[in-house]
Amino acid sequence: MYKSLKAGLAALALLATLPAAAQVDCGKPDCTAFNADRAAILAMAGTYRVKFDFKETVAIAPGYEPIEPKRSGGFEAVRVIEDTGRTIRLQHLLVVKGEDDKPVVIKHWRQDWTYEPETVLTYEGPDQWKVTPVPAAQRTDAWAQTVWQTDDSPRYGGVGQWKHDRGEHRWISGETGRPLARRDAVRKPIYDRYFGTNRHALTHQGWVHEQDNAKAGMRDGKLTTIVHEVVLNSYVPSTDFDFQAADDYMAKTATFWAAVRKHWDDIAAQHGGIHLVQEADNGSSTGKQLMELAGKVAKGETGTADAVSQARHLITGATGPAAATAGASRG
Structure with a gap:
């Protein structure tokens, strides 16, 4: 009892150091740790200067030489687009300057967090994702993080627990499969997938996403x-960029992207997963067209209802039996 009380008091203390978040009932007698987890997830929302640093370290296969490190960066807004208590969705939006010096918004990746998930959508190999059951023993106090590509098609999913100790708030996944990112895919390397472990950690100044990947x-x-x-x-x-442009884009396209997200979810539920061809330049084969549809909605060139209808038709065609057969013959 003393240990439980001590742990509860420690969790309450750490909550005071995190941004305010609504206290939510997790369905258990004590939701203190659950709400600390929620506060940590919600703390990742904001406006940021971002830096991306990729470094191949150790060649495992004989005859392979690691490539030079790759670094890039920019500005990004991270917004909470849904929070039902046990599910939180965070949308990332890059903001860059166009040729006329006006801001250009690029819808980036999305991270969905689900408390004590029964299933998680995992990458199983070239062009294939599977709805994978999470064993009951691994669900307790755990969160699934599912990451989605720019067009809301799947990328990878994993399960882990948030830890709040040593003065640190961090989540670490199990090893998860994932398709190649564009930075590698366009080079046509001899590897074709990653197996990675993720760590998300809050810092004294923002947060970090660390990956340990096997290519x-x-x-x-x-x-x-x-x-x-x-x-x-x-x-x-950081506020050294026009983050209002990101919020304006999301306001104009929110209904469109909500419908797209739902259709991807429906496809996964219907088929027990998703088969979707990946392309080096575009990520998923649906990426370019879905992003263009959203752009037309944002500019008022296409009505939302019409764009949603086109998007559903595109997704259904790209994930149906004909697409799976074509992908099997291609592989």
Whole structure:
């Protein structure tokens, strides 16, 4: 009892150090840790200067030489687009300057957090995702993080627990499969997927997303790790950009993207997963067209209802039996 009381008091103390978040009933007698987790997730929302740092470290396969490190950055707004208590969705939006010096908004990745999930959508190999059951023993106090691409098609999903100790608030996933990112796919490397572990951690100034990746591909008929990679994506609070442009874009396209998200979810539920061809330049094969549709909605060139109808038709065609057959023959 003393240990439980001590842990509860510690959790209450850490809540005071995090941004205010509504206290939500998790369905258990004590929701203190649950609400500390929620506060940590919600603390990732904001406006940031971001830096992306990728470094291949150790060649595992003989004959492979790690490539030079790659660094990039910019400005990004992270917004809460849904919060039902046990599910939180965070949308990332890059803001860059166009040729006329006006802000250009690029809808970036999305991270969905689900408390004690029964299933998680996982990447199973080239062009294929699967609705994977989460064993009951792994659900308790755990959160699934599902990451989605720019067009809200799937990227990867994993499960882990938030920890609030040592003066740190962090979440660490199990190892998760994921398709190649554009930075690698356009080079046509000998590996074709990643197996990565994620850590999200709040810092004294923003937060970081760290990855420990194994880049793997087929060699002699066997899936083989080629090289290891470490990734550090840092988010430092900043208002040195026109983040209002990001909010305006989301306001204009919110209904469209909500319908797109739902259709992806419906496809996964209907088929027990998603088959979707990936392209080096666009990510998913639906990426370019869905982003263009959203752009037309934002500019008032296409009505939302018409754009949603076109998006559903596009997604259904890209994930149906014909697409799966074509992908199987291609692989």
